[in-house]
Amino acid sequence: xxxxxxxxxxxxxxxxxxxxxxxxxxxxxxxxxxxxxxxxxxxxxxxxxxxxxxxxxxxxxxxxxxxxxxxxxxxxxxxxxxxxxxxxxxxxxxxxxxxxxxxxxxxxxxxxxxxxxxxxxxxxxxxxxxxxxxxxxxxxxxxxxxxxxxxxxxxxxxxxxxxxxxxxxxxxxxxxxxxxxxxxxxxxxxxxxxxxxxxxxxxxxxxxxxxxxxxxxxxxxxxxxxxxxxxxxxxxxxxxxxxxx
Numbered sequence: 037x038x039x040x041x042x043x044x045x046x047x048x049x050x051x052x053x054x055x056x057x058x059x060x061x062x063x064x065x066x067x068x069x070x071x072x073x074x075x076x077x078x079x080x081x082x083x084x085x086x087x088x089x090x091x092x093x094x095x096x097x098x099x100x101x102x103x104x105x106x107x108x109x110x111x112x113x114x115x116x117x118x119x120x121x122x123x124x125x126x127x128x129x130x131x132x133x134x135x136x137x138x139x140x141x142x143x144x145x146x147x148x149x150x151x152x153x154x155x156x157x158x159x160x161x162x163x164x165x166x167x168x169x170x171x172x173x174x175x176x177x178x179x180x181x182x183x184x185x186x187x188x189x190x191x192x193x194x195x196x197x198x199x200x201x202x203x204x205x206x207x208x209x210x211x212x213x214x215x216x217x218x219x220x221x222x223x224x225x226x227x228x229x230x231x232x233x234x235x236x237x238x239x240x241x242x243x244x245x246x247x248x249x250x251x252x253x254x255x256x257x258x259x260x261x262x263x264x265x266x267x268x269x270x271x272x273x274x275x276x277x278x279x280x281x
Contacts, residue, residue, distance in 0.1 A: 043131035046097065050105040051141050055098055058088070058134065061121070062095025065130065069095040072123070080120040080129075086279045088119060088134065097132075105136045113175060125160035140210025144219040155192060156225040163188045170206035170216050194224040195261045228266040232258040251280070 046059045061077075062069045073092040079085045089100045109115035119132040146168050153165050167184040172206050184204065192200075200222035234256060241254040260267040 038087050043133050045133045047135040047137055048099060048103070048156045048212070049137045049139050050103045051139055052099050052103065054100065054102070058099065060096045061090055061097050061130075067123075069093060069129060075123040075125050077123045079123065080122050082120065084117040084119055084134075087117065090121070103136055104141075105138050105175075106142065107185060108136065110129075111173070111175055138175050140174055140208065140212075140214060141148065142173040143214035144172045144206035144216035146170045146204075147217070148214055150219045150221065153186060153222045154225055155188065155222055157186055157192055157194050157227045159192065161188055161191060167204060168218060172208050172214075172220070174208065174210065186222075192224045194226045194263070195230065198224050200224070208267065224268055226263045228262055230261040230266075232260045232269050234258045 040178055044059075044061070044064050048056065048058045062072055069092070072090070072095055077090060077092050079088060081190060087099065087101045088097060091095050091200065094121055105115050108117070109249065115136040115138070117134045117136065121130040121132060122128070123130070148168065151168055153167075155163075165186040165188075167186055169184055186202075202220040202222065204218040206216045206218075208215075235258065236256075239254055239256050243253055247253075256271065258269050258271075260269055
């Protein structure tokens with residue numbers, strides 16, 4: 037068996053339709069299409085042979101099965117499939133290289149659909165909070181990762197807004213571009229920044245002398261806009277309150 041010198045190199049985009057013509061082997065091998073048929077020209081069996089075939093009547097090399105570059109080569113910058121073709125009478129072996137060109141067939145994907153960010157009310161303007169990074173299975177500029185941060189531009193007040201919902205969008209560099217989104221929930225954490233407030237500025241009560249110990253005289257109430265332990269209220273007298281509790 038004689039081996040032809042060198043190899044023929046073709047390129048084809050991934051995800052192309054079945055039947056897509058990659059090149060003309062008869063022309064590139066400088067033999068006629070009639071000779072391909074008479075010499076029983078064929079792609080040799082192998083792991084990559086299932087993706088391609090040759091029309092011996094026309095000499096066209098075409099796509100036989102769907103090609104997914106990411107499945108075949110992952111994130112490698114170059115993705116090439118090697119084939120061998122055989123012609124008989126006389127036997128001659130030809131080597132082919134098919135470069136698989138990436139297309140923007142994958143959108144950026146965040147590691148999760150929702151992300152919770154806890155921010156206290158005392159956080160300062162300019163404070164930064166790291167966010168998850170989206171990843172894209174495509175290669176090249178389509179798969180460039182950029183650090184994402186949430187930057188506080190204004191002090192928060194939990195009593196005015198306890199939760200803030202945001203949508204983070206990742207856009208890849210393809211043409212046309214594809215996008216992925218992440219729902220961000222900002223949970224504003226309470227700090228003890230509110231004083232208890234009584235329902236009245238002044239309470240008045242009359243007490244008869246000789247009133248039994250333990251007699252209820254008056255009820256007072258106060259509220260606190262904070263939450264959790266910060267809004268739990270205890271009452272006590274200051275100054276001249278020794279006779280009452």
